[in-house]
Amino acid sequence: xxxxxxxxxxxxxxxxxxxxxxxxxxxxxxxxxxxxxxxxxxxxxxxxxxxxxxxxxxxxxxxxxxxxxxxxxxxxxxxxxxxxxxxxxxxxxxxxxxxxxxxxxxxxxxxxxxxxxxxxxxxxxxxxxxxxxxxxxxxxxxxxxxxxxxxxxxxxxxxxxxxxxxxxxxxxxxxxxxxxxxxxxxxxxxxxxxxxxxxxxxxxxxxxxxxxxxx
Numbered sequence: 001x002x003x004x005x006x007x008x009x010x011x012x013x014x015x016x017x018x019x020x021x022x023x024x025x026x027x028x029x030x031x032x033x034x035x036x037x038x039x040x041x042x043x044x045x046x047x048x049x050x051x052x053x054x055x056x057x058x059x060x061x062x063x064x065x066x067x068x069x070x071x072x073x074x075x076x077x078x079x080x081x082x083x084x085x086x087x088x089x090x091x092x093x094x095x096x097x098x099x100x101x102x103x104x105x106x107x108x109x110x111x112x113x114x115x116x117x118x119x120x121x122x123x124x125x126x127x128x129x130x131x132x133x134x135x136x137x138x139x140x141x142x143x144x145x146x147x148x149x150x151x152x153x154x155x156x157x158x159x160x161x162x163x164x165x166x167x168x169x170x171x172x173x174x175x176x177x178x179x180x181x182x183x184x185x186x187x188x189x190x191x192x193x194x195x196x197x198x199x200x201x202x203x204x205x206x207x208x209x210x211x212x213x214x215x
Contacts, residue, residue: 009151013135013158016199017057020086020128021162022093022192023169024185029122030173033113045114046170052119054163057132060124061155064133065140075137076210082130083203089127090196093189123166127196132159134203 030049034042068078132155139151169176180188 005147006150006154009135009139010154010158013155014161016131016135017128017158017162018165019192019195019199020089020131021053021123021166022189023123023166024176024180025093025189025192026118026122026166026170027173027177027185030118030170031177033118037111041111043171045112045118046167046173048112048114049118049123049170050163050167052115053123053166054159056120056124057128057159057163058156060129060132061136061152061159064136068133068137074210075141076207078130078137079134079203079207079210081207082134083200083205083207085130085200086127086203087197087200090193090198090200093193093196095193123163131199131203134206138206 030046034045037045067073068075135155136152139148139155142148142151177185
């Protein structure tokens, strides 16, 4: 029973975070920002971007509940609002409200893009943070302290795995981009968008149940 709970947070967290971060969608941004940089500099950009993104997600996981208590936000409200944010991002990805084929229009006026915009909001944007805090709020409602500690640990592992996969994608950005092409990237993005809508609906349903239980 305990093992299945831990695996639920490990694999569930990993799938949710991979879907919301969608590493392949960061390829155009990464290529655009690092174009013309030496190879070693591009590697450093990928390394630090994923390190910063993992740190942001881990801090959100650890401090998310404290922020909710400080601002007086209930778990139900967080899950519903987080579900709306995640679902909206998924809707935009699915129906193409943003340009998913080319690189975003960005100003290349500095030498370090690892934190902004690669790590934030590129990898760990508002939707990602909402997912992490939503998972954190679910863990906080577990009945036993041992279960909470194990769930937090497994979710942390899921965050690190997500950052690692994103790092691999960024380090292989040119190769993956040439293999997938614009059409392949677009199809994958739309699939990720549909999965995000499903995750958002799940968050909203969980939030509504929490509201009903607390009323």
